[in-house]
Each structure stands twice: as structure tokens, then as C-alpha cells.
Amino acid sequence: MPKEKRVDPLTSEERGQYIKRFIDTYKDPKWDWSKYDIHHVVPIQYGGDHSFDNLFPLPRDIHQQVVTPW
Known part of the structure; x- marks a missing residue:
């Protein structure tokens, strides 16, 4: 997908909204x-x-070392 069509990474506000909805x-x-x-x-x-x-949600160590290690 071209960069100009991608969404931006999650903001801290969006992260908080996701966590609230998850709970x-x-x-x-x-x-x-x-x-x-x-x-x-x-x-x-x-x-x-x-x-x-x-x-x-994934534990940070699993996310960064196993799922997306690059």
C-alpha cells in the first residue's frame, strides 16, 4: 500500500480508547x-x-522479538 494511503500509527489517545474498549x-x-x-x-x-x-494486545517482548522482530 502506498505510504500516502496508509493510516498513521496509533496515537496515545487511540491506544487508550482501544484499551478501554478491550476492557x-x-x-x-x-x-x-x-x-x-x-x-x-x-x-x-x-x-x-x-x-x-x-x-x-501482545506482551511487548513477544511482539518485538517473535511477531515483528525486524
Whole structure:
């Protein structure tokens, strides 16, 4: 997807909105959210967006070392 058509990365406000919706939907897992990244299932560079269904919380170490190590 050309850069000019991609959405920008999540802002801290959007991250907070996602976390609130996650908790409202699935209940509060009592996680330390500062240790979690919000992963895009379909990456932004491939046309993914910030819709709730395209986002998934992952522990930062797993996200950065296993899922997207580059």
C-alpha cells in the first residue's frame, strides 16, 4: 500500500480508547498495559486500519522479538 494511503500509527489517545474498549468487551484482565503493544493483525503497510477487530494486545517482548522482530 502506498505510504500516502496508509493510516498513521496509533496515537496515545487511540491506544487508550482501544484499551478501554478491550476492557469493556472482555472485562479487565488486570494487565500492566505499559508492558503491552497493540498489534495490527493486518499491518498498516498492507492496508490495515485501527478498527477494533484489526488490533490485538501482545506482551511487548513477544511482539518485538517473535511477531515483528525486524
